[in-house]
Amino acid sequence: MTPAAQPLRLSTAQPDFESAFQARLHWSADTDAEVEQRVASILADVAARGDAAVLEYTARFDQLQVASMAELELSQGELKAAFDSLPAPQRDALEQATARVRTYHEAQKRAAGESWSYRDADGTLLGQKVTPLDRVGIYVPGGKAAYPSSVLMNALPARVAGVEDIVMVVPTPRGEKNALVLAAAWLGGVTRAFCVGGAQAVAALAYGTATVPRVDKITGPGNAYVASAKRRVFGQVGIDMIAGPSEILVLADGSTPADWVAMDLFSQAEHDELAQSILLSPDATYIERVQAEIDRLLPQMPRAGIIARSLSGRGALIHTRSMEEACEISNRIAPEHLEIASAEPQRWEPLLRHAGAIFLGAFTSESLGDYCAGPNHVLPTSRTARFSSPLGVYDFQKRSSLIEVSEQGAQVLGRIASVLAHGEGLQAHARAAEMRLKP
Amino acid sequence: MTPAAQPLRLSTAQPDFESAFQARLHWSADTDAEVEQRVASILADVAARGDAAVLEYTARFDQLQVASMAELELSQGELKAAFDSLPAPQRDALEQATARVRTYHEAQKRAAGESWSYRDADGTLLGQKVTPLDRVGIYVPGGKAAYPSSVLMNALPARVAGVEDIVMVVPTPRGEKNALVLAAAWLGGVTRAFCVGGAQAVAALAYGTATVPRVDKITGPGNAYVASAKRRVFGQVGIDMIAGPSEILVLADGSTPADWVAMDLFSQAEHDELAQSILLSPDATYIERVQAEIDRLLPQMPRAGIIARSLSGRGALIHTRSMEEACEISNRIAPEHLEIASAEPQRWEPLLRHAGAIFLGAFTSESLGDYCAGPNHVLPTSRTARFSSPLGVYDFQKRSSLIEVSEQGAQVLGRIASVLAHGEGLQAHARAAEMRLKP
Numbered sequence: 001m002t003p004a005a006q007p008l009r010l011s012t013a014q015p016d017f018e019s020a021f022q023a024r025l026h027w028s029a030d031t032d033a034e035v036e037q038r039v040a041s042i043l044a045d046v047a048a049r050g051d052a053a054v055l056e057y058t059a060r061f062d063q064l065q066v067a068s069m070a071e072l073e074l075s076q077g078e079l080k081a082a083f084d085s086l087p088a089p090q091r092d093a094l095e096q097a098t099a100r101v102r103t104y105h106e107a108q109k110r111a112a113g114e115s116w117s118y119r120d121a122d123g124t125l126l127g128q129k130v131t132p133l134d135r136v137g138i139y140v141p142g143g144k145a146a147y148p149s150s151v152l153m154n155a156l157p158a159r160v161a162g163v164e165d166i167v168m169v170v171p172t173p174r175g176e177k178n179a180l181v182l183a184a185a186w187l188g189g190v191t192r193a194f195c196v197g198g199a200q201a202v203a204a205l206a207y208g209t210a211t212v213p214r215v216d217k218i219t220g221p222g223n224a225y226v227a228s229a230k231r232r233v234f235g236q237v238g239i240d241m242i243a244g245p246s247e248i249l250v251l252a253d254g255s256t257p258a259d260w261v262a263m264d265l266f267s268q269a270e271h272d273e274l275a276q277s278i279l280l281s282p283d284a285t286y287i288e289r290v291q292a293e294i295d296r297l298l299p300q301m302p303r304a305g306i307i308a309r310s311l312s313g314r315g316a317l318i319h320t321r322s323m324e325e326a327c328e329i330s331n332r333i334a335p336e337h338l339e340i341a342s343a344e345p346q347r348w349e350p351l352l353r354h355a356g357a358i359f360l361g362a363f364t365s366e367s368l369g370d371y372c373a374g375p376n377h378v379l380p381t382s383r384t385a386r387f388s389s390p391l392g393v394y395d396f397q398k399r400s401s402l403i404e405v406s407e408q409g410a411q412v413l414g415r416i417a418s419v420l421a422h423g424e425g426l427q428a429h430a431r432a433a434e435m436r437l438k439p
Numbered sequence: 440m441t442p443a444a445q446p447l448r449l450s451t452a453q454p455d456f457e458s459a460f461q462a463r464l465h466w467s468a469d470t471d472a473e474v475e476q477r478v479a480s481i482l483a484d485v486a487a488r489g490d491a492a493v494l495e496y497t498a499r500f501d502q503l504q505v506a507s508m509a510e511l512e513l514s515q516g517e518l519k520a521a522f523d524s525l526p527a528p529q530r531d532a533l534e535q536a537t538a539r540v541r542t543y544h545e546a547q548k549r550a551a552g553e554s555w556s557y558r559d560a561d562g563t564l565l566g567q568k569v570t571p572l573d574r575v576g577i578y579v580p581g582g583k584a585a586y587p588s589s590v591l592m593n594a595l596p597a598r599v600a601g602v603e604d605i606v607m608v609v610p611t612p613r614g615e616k617n618a619l620v621l622a623a624a625w626l627g628g629v630t631r632a633f634c635v636g637g638a639q640a641v642a643a644l645a646y647g648t649a650t651v652p653r654v655d656k657i658t659g660p661g662n663a664y665v666a667s668a669k670r671r672v673f674g675q676v677g678i679d680m681i682a683g684p685s686e687i688l689v690l691a692d693g694s695t696p697a698d699w700v701a702m703d704l705f706s707q708a709e710h711d712e713l714a715q716s717i718l719l720s721p722d723a724t725y726i727e728r729v730q731a732e733i734d735r736l737l738p739q740m741p742r743a744g745i746i747a748r749s750l751s752g753r754g755a756l757i758h759t760r761s762m763e764e765a766c767e768i769s770n771r772i773a774p775e776h777l778e779i780a781s782a783e784p785q786r787w788e789p790l791l792r793h794a795g796a797i798f799l800g801a802f803t804s805e806s807l808g809d810y811c812a813g814p815n816h817v818l819p820t821s822r823t824a825r826f827s828s829p830l831g832v833y834d835f836q837k838r839s840s841l842i843e844v845s846e847q848g849a850q851v852l853g854r855i856a857s858v859l860a861h862g863e864g865l866q867a868h869a870r871a872a873e874m875r876l877k878p
Binding site: 089090092093094096097103104107108111112113114116118120124125126127128129131133134146147148149180216217235237238241242257259260263264266267269270271301302303307338345349352353354355356357358359360361362363364365366367368369370371372373374375376379380382384385386387388389390392394398399400401402403404405406407409410413414415416417419420421423424426427428429430431432433435436 | 528529531532533535536542543546547550551552553555557559563564565566567568570572573585586587588619655656674676677680681696698699702703705706708709710740741742746777784788791792793794795796797798799800801802803804805806807808809810811812813814815818819821823824825826827828829831833837838839840841842843844845846848849852853854855856858859860862863864865866867868869870871872874875
């Protein structure tokens with residue numbers, strides 16, 4: 001029998017709303033001292049022994065025994081063969097998703113990722129030069145949860161940014177490869193790919209080995225070992241955010257079919273038991289209808305057990321006084337995915353300040369965004385949308401300030417710099433500026 | 440007697456160049472286990488006891504005993520009074536620097552920090568909404584190195600981004616306040632300011648206390664305790680990069696007066712003994728002239744001791760085969776500050792891929808950029824310019840993807856998403872997409 005899915009029912013009018021709401025939101029990434037310790041030792045070992053260490057850990061953790069790292073590399077031919085081997089509908093879907101995600105990120109690059117400069121009245125040039133990173137590493141989880149869409153979402157923005165070398169690592173326990181993942185790597189423009197995973201893969205990318213080239217940044221999701229390893233190598237290489245459990249928040253005015261919204265909540269809950277699905281609505285009868293649809297649809301779902309545990313353990317259906325209040329609560333949650341299930345989404349969107357991605361209107365299910373609408377599905381979780389952004393072209397670019405002071409400009413700037421440098425007790429700074437002044 | 444400043448002399452033609460070059464570049468941020476341990480305990484204490492803990496640490500570390508946190512807050516009136524108290528030349532210089540830095544960052548916002556969107560052929564809207572962070576914290580070091588310019592460089596991009604609340608923390612050992620720092624806070628638009636520092640200040644900003652409001656991101660330089668604290672709170676709040684020692688690299692074709700270049704090398708070296716100053720030139724006699732100017736100018740410098748130790752311990756004058764080779768070496772170093780001391784800087788600039796800021800031509804001394812040219816002086820150090828950027832407006836903004844799928848668009852996207860979701864074994868994702876398909 002399918003277990004029941006019973007999200008917590010709350011109303012903003014109840015006296016203990018605040019504490020109950022906070023308790024439901026609470027989640028903390030416990031750092032496991034044992035994991036930290038093991039990861040530190042794996043990193044040190046790979047830094048010291050390179051390929052030999054990576055091979056040993058791969059044999060131990062992935063039950064994959066090979067004689068050399070070369071055997072763990074996937075050739076471009078293998079990636080292409082994986083793509084060619086797919087049934088036509090999968091091939092077509094991957095190609096269309098690739099085209100749409102690429103187009104979106106090209107627009108992103110035009111809007112926010114181009115070099116710029118101007119000259120001031122003194123003829124001094126000021127600006128920023130935007131350049132791609134040289135080489136990046138993409139971590140792709142293997143095993144039970146293999147997500148080809150994540151390969152595209154990590155590789156394509158790097159490609160559009162102009163990154164020359166994209167190195168993918170993916171664990172292949174017992175040598176089992178996922179054809180969709182390899183096909184996505186082919187479409188995404190991955191230049192080299194290795195069948196390694198875990199902290200040893202992160203170490204190989206961060207430090208380089210005889211076979212695995214050292215990268216400048218590592219992106220992509222992974223388990224606790226991978227997350228811990230990324231945190232440790234941060235600074236020597238760049239990393240993306242460390243992701244927490246996935247989240248959806250639906251703001252509903254009651255106009256979207258209740259079964260659509262129920263299924264959208266499921267699509268988050270099915271990821272894992274810690275995923276969080278929250279509905280906010282000023283319409284109490286609509287909330288009842290969504291709960292009824294949850295009850296009706298759940299038994300049809302292959303992943304009903306996970307969905308039920310996620311919704312009962314971390315989900316919530318919250319009755320608010322108004323849509324305005326729902327928007328305020330949403331801003332406090334700063335959700336990863338935010339659906340405005342409303343007949344007038346453009347009315348509410350300006351009120352929403354913090355979210356990874358905002359899905360407007362009844363037809364914009366989160367799953368369309370997850371796969372193929374175009375925007376990236378790697379989004380800030382755990383309230384980090386307060387200060388961080390979706391993965392994008394900008395994550396694979398960096399900026400260098402450009403300053404070319406004219407002789408005339410140096411006369412103006414030199415006097416200001418001299419005063420301020422003396423004020424800070426940095427006399428060489430002052431002298432360097434003063435030397436450029438005409439006598 | 441002034442100690443000699445003898446940067447290491449290298450030539451790319453010497454057989455052991457590579458190893459000698461690597462040895463000179465080497466620097467690693469040793470993480471001190473004792474510092475880590477102390478910081479962890481301070482953070483936990485402030486999280487648990489709030490203001491009371493901050494007051495105790497301030498009394499202990501800053502010899503500043505007060506009865507309540509309110510006494511440690513600086514009013515807007517005090518900031519303004521500090522500004523008004525300055526001699527006119529300092530007031531004018533700060534105001535002009537503020538205006539120029541603001542103008543540059545406004546241009547940066549227009550170029551790379553505005554919302555954008557487009558509609559595809561199906562009428563689906565795709566884009567990104569750019570919003571400022573709600574509240575940020577700025578750490579300003581106190582004591583011996585008090586840098587008002589850093590206050591401006593951190594506060595102004597936040598202000599231009601549209602951040603409402605800018606909370607400054609600055610230690611004031613024994614209650615000694617720096618008028619220039621307070622004046623810069625006034626000009627930079629700091630909204631609240633507290634006389635606290637160290638890990639306890641970072642904790643107060645990250646967790647909030649009864650008096651200090653919790654922020655979304657913390658930027659600004661600090662000592663080992665501050666750096667360790669920032670690393671630990673990363674994730675709960677955003678942080679900027681953890682800075683290593685400051686660096687300058689000068690590419691010289693021999694056309695810039697040798698004394699100007701010598702002084703530019705000094706202006707980096709005077710920061711501290713670990714700062715790194717490197718000159719690359721294909722002109723051997725020019726290198727000799729720069730060394731001669733170093734010898735001549737050093738005794739005139741008030742900070743001669745620091746300069747000599749920095750140049751002798753970490754500096755290098757490197758003779759290259761050509762300017763092209765010098766550019767290649769510069770790309771490997773990825774310096775924080777990069778001066779092109781050349782008669783044709785625009786010829787070499789396109790060859791330079793990795794640098795925090797590029798200063799073109801003889802008149803563009805680094806010190807002009809440090810104080811008032813306009814670009815930010817908070818720049819990536821320790822080779823992180825390979826993957827990171829100057830502090831900018833974009834550090835005080837975040838992006839939310841916008842997706843509004845039209846009914847027609849849902850028919851196209853739904854079919855693609857359905858195939859891919861089934862391929863990943865996520866059936867609720869597939870059903871959510873399929874429900875939006877017309878029968």
